[in-house]
Amino acid sequence: MLLTDELLLYYKRCRRRAFLDRYGDPTQQDAPQDFLLKLRQDSFAHKQTVLGMAEPQPTHCQEVSHSLQLGMAEPQPTHRQEVSHSLQSVLPPGINLENLRSPNYPRNDWGAGARATVELMQQGTDCIYQGVLLVHEAKDITLVSCPDLLIKEPGESEFGDWMYVPLRIKFGKRPKAEYQLIAALDAQLLAINQRVLPTIAWLILRRQESYAVKLEKWLPLMQEELGNCIEILQQHQEPEVFISRQKCSLCHWYSSCYAIAQSQQHLSLLPGVTPNRYRDLQSLGIKTLEALAETPIRTLEFLFGDQIADDLVQQAQATLQNRAILRQRRNVPVKTPPLEPLSAISENGCSVSSTQEPTNDQLSPLFDYTDTIPTASVELFFDIEAEPDLKLDYLLGILVIDRSANTEMFYPFLAKHPQEEASIWQQFLDLVGLYPDAPIFHFSDYEVETVKRLAKLYNTPLELLEPLLSRFVDMHQRVVNTVMLPVESYSLKNLARWLGFEWRDAGITGSQCVCLYNQWLKTGDRSFLDAIQRYNEDDCRATYHLKDWLFSFLQEHSPL
Helix, strand or coil, rough: CEHHHHHHHHHHCCHHHHHHHCCHHHHHCCCHHHHHHHHHHHHHHHHHHHHEEECCCCCCCCCCHHHHHHCCHHHCCCCCCCHHHHHHCCCCCCCCCCCCCCCCCCCHHHHHHHHHHHHHHCCCEEECCCCCCCEEEEEEEEEEEEECCEEEEEECCEEEEEEEEEEEEECEEEEHHHHHHHHHHHHHHHHHCCCCCCEEEEEECCCCEEEEHHHHHHHHHHHHHHHHHHHHHHHHCCCCCCHHHHHHCCCCCCHHHHHHHHHHHHHCCCCCCCCHHHHHHHCCCCCCCHHHHCCCCHHHHHHHHHHHHHHEEEEEEEHHCCCCEEEECCCCCCCCCCCCCEEECCCCCCEEEEECCCCCCCEECCCCCCCCCCCHHHHEEEEEEEEHCCEEEEEEEEEEECCCCEEEEEEECCCCCHHHHHHHHHHHHHHHHCCCCCCEEECCCHHHHHHHHHHHCCCHHHHHHHHHCCCCCEHHHHHHEEECCCCCCCCHHHHHHHHHCCCCCCCCCCCCCCCCCHHHHHHHHHHHHHHHHHHHHHHHHHHHHHHHHHHHHHHHCCCC
């Protein structure tokens, strides 16, 4: 059985993915998303930059094949620029990257690649680009890893008075556990090939920072993970589904796993259920949505604390009953008469209720009903589209709702080119200045932090900024502080869609807008900007829809 560095990396991230990559039905895989393809391209470009290679870059959002990333039988660079400072800092004195060489072998012939790599090491090559390290283990296990560089340094090895240390170039911003695990695998396989353990293993990260992996810590951890991975694969033990939204969203098995989780009403679909909390719930015998909804809160308190215990039980109740409930806490002083169960059907047909049945606990409203959500004759709804790699906020969208005039107007302040950011910032300030008393509703804290950044960047006077910031109302915060909803996450899309709102372009996401903007910069095709503007406007309208619903719901169920 072949076990590659890539398979072990995915095992560290998700055991189920590693299993499905080996045994799953390929026809059940999702097509790669545009944003994933962009990440692959950006990762490839990052490696080229670190190495100082001036290679033609792949077409934007075009998939960079795994074979290309591993350098298998690919043409050698024809021109080299100055290598990055981070790489230069880890190269031993006298090592010349101009002598960088890569093993030449037929694609996917790992044995030939390993032999070619050993030949380069025997020759004392200064730097080996994407060499192949291969070791045959017991029980028909073959281990393969392909570090980005093998760097020659003084020492004693199988090859003479020199040895090699491995280096990985990763696009991540921090030295993630899976990166260090794979660096340890590189070191172990290299030790077997050169008969001496390398003195160090290097990572170079997205900000071009070099990071030394502590092999004394990570070698034992890697060996344990490797042994567990081999056991699962050899015994065909299919790991349980667990949906972790950030980790799972770009995986090509997501749709398949998500369908299984939905059919099981799996607890991982419940907001707040992390892998560690899920294991704790299982240890208590709580394995179903129904069981969690009926669990006395005090039963969970010693594991999670009172706040998380309250939230988990109430979230399960809201989900099980498919209705909105007021978020509550135990033992909060009650200034109003005891709440009676009160159900209602919202205008969009969603079942809602102001309370859930207490489970051996006295529950009281969490928040003060007064002044929870401001309302005004003119209200502004604000959303931003950004390109993080360019540190650019290129679209500041404002939806102006004038209730007295019964009008709705959307203003997309768009930087068609990065240098226009200052201009759209001023346009934004001019518009919001026309309505000095209008609250500005947004979703999450990104908009506020961006306004602070742009104000600092473009020297906006403090006397103008402070009144502006006082007008912002974060609807995400208002929702999570007041109600529990039967949704899988408290993202804008999940909340608005539960309320019946739909985006015009169903397939577009915020991440995909990053790709669309880059495609606009590359091609000049206006249709990419049009799609981004529609998406941004729909985000503003979804926030408007959410605000109106929450205001009405709280007013309707207020005991005052």
